[in-house]
Amino acid sequence: MEESHQLMGAGSHPSTPANRKHEDSFGRHREDASRRIKLGILTSIIALLTSQTCVLPSLSSYLSTFHASTPTLGYCLAAVGLGEMFSMNIWASMLNVSPRDPVIFALVLNAAAMLLYGIAPNVYVVLGSRFLVGCASGVQWGLLEATCGITEPKQRGPVLVSLRFGAYTVAFIIGMGIAAVSSFEHSSPRGGLGD
Numbered sequence: 001m002e003e004s005h006q007l008m009g010a011g012s013h014p015s016t017p018a019n020r021k022h023e024d025s026f027g028r029h030r031e032d033a034s035r036r037i038k039l040g041i042l043t044s045i046i047a048l049l050t051s052q053t054c055v056l057p058s059l060s061s062y063l064s065t066f067h068a069s070t071p072t073l074g075y076c077l078a079a080v081g082l083g084e085m086f087s088m089n090i091w092a093s094m095l096n097v098s099p100r101d102p103v104i105f106a107l108v109l110n111a112a113a114m115l116l117y118g119i120a121p122n123v124y125v126v127l128g129s130r131f132l133v134g135c136a137s138g139v140q141w142g143l144l145e146a147t148c149g150i151t152e153p154k155q156r157g158p159v160l161v162s163l164r165f166g167a168y169t170v171a172f173i174i175g176m177g178i179a180a181v182s183s184f185e186h187s188s189p190r191g192g193l194g195d
Helices: 002-011 017-053 059-064 071-097 101-118 123-137 139-149 153-182
Strands: none
Touching (some): 017 101, 017 139, 017 153, 059 071, 059 123, 071 123, 071 139, 101 123, 101 139, 123 139, 139 153
16 A cells, blocks of 8 residues: 555655745735735725715705605615615626626616715605615625635635625725715804804
């Protein structure tokens, strides 16, 4: 039996400095590609989540311009979750076929939904736009699944947690900043410096 192992070892390529250098170069290239893919995934998730968070501070006042009832705010928030739930399996299957095209389509759908939200003529269009934002955000679950495929098993937990919760934190900071600058009326209180 030892002879068969020795024969098998003798037939394999010897470990030379040139082979080791090639293996090291391939390993570094693979790590760099993995880092770039993870950064692209993180950026996409942040962009999608920012569109969810930037409307939160002004959503109730925006709905009041349509004389919407109080539960409509809850319906708008739930519409995003329903959109994600509805679309996540569709995005996952699309990502298996082509990894880049579904992400671009999701970002375009997200932008169109936000534009629709901004020009909505009634509360039903607002609800529909929030549902479409959720549908676009459903791609993040397929992206997180793809991240698992390119991450070493021992590192999957920390990488997924940092991607998911790091993206949420950054998206809330950016989204709330955008909302503070673009959607609130800044005025001085009565009796202040403006009088």
